[in-house]
Amino acid sequence: MNEQIPKPTEAELEILQVLWQHGPSTVRFINDKLSEQREVGYTTTLKLMQIMLEKGILVRNTDSKIHVYRAAVGESDTQQQLLDKFVEATFRGAAMKMVMQALGNHKTSPAELDEIKALIDKIEKEQK
């Protein structure tokens, strides 16, 4: 079956976010993006990405001297995996409590609320 890829660390997740958002990228590009938010050395980013490569979280193309990395894990899959663990650790598995808290505290646009309503309707129909 599928090789078990480890849960990314926080720093690794930042790199994945850039890759998911912008597609395959060089270390330079990723480091530039990360640097917009916080100070981070080039070799620090490089080393992290090499580690992620070893773990199977990233793959890379080495045709050129300038390697191009891309995520080997899907965004939604990873988010789901992290979400499950988060709900378990933080809300003792009570996903609905978390949803309520997220809804209650966030300024949600009418369009988004409608989306959620539609989703709920869909789920309710399936349960009948």
Place this chain on the structure above:
Amino acid sequence: MNEQIPKPTEAELEILQVLWQHGPSTVRFINDKLSEQREVGYTTTLKLMQIMLEKGILVRNTDSKIHVYRAAVGESDTQQQLLDKFVEATFRGAAMKMVMQALGNHKTSPAELDEIKALIDKIEKEQK
């Protein structure tokens, strides 16, 4: 203002969960509870709780020789704090995307769905 208490680590969060669930407890009690889920040494738990005390995450009563610890941080407050960071790190701040993913993947009871609907209605009314 409020002293800034650091975000609990994973191991610390496990201890907080026991305290939130059962109220003020001894190290022995907490360690027993944690041991139900995974092997963990007594002094390991003790040390962690002493560190949490230093950080201000816990407080304790030392009237008796057997110290009684309790959480110095509220469950909902902490959950909210962790939720905000999680949404930011994992969903780039897209709380609604997370909610949809949580709803979509969880077997949600009709009662729970109704609760969410009610909450949405309430939010929509407030926005008018």
Place this chain on the structure above:
DNA sequence: AATTAATTACGAAAAACTTCGTAGCACAAA
């Protein structure tokens, strides 16, 4: 060709987090 600039590789230090062993103390049991 020589110099400069940008890149990868990689060991190792630094920092953060977790686990453990031992000492010391208090109280109960023998």
Place this chain on the structure above:
DNA sequence: TTTGTGCTACGAAGTTTTTCGTAATTAATT
């Protein structure tokens, strides 16, 4: 009293994660 049990304190080791410095290589520039 002596022994045993259970607790706290705490340094330190172990592990994981993050950061950094240096060397080597390649490509571009002069």
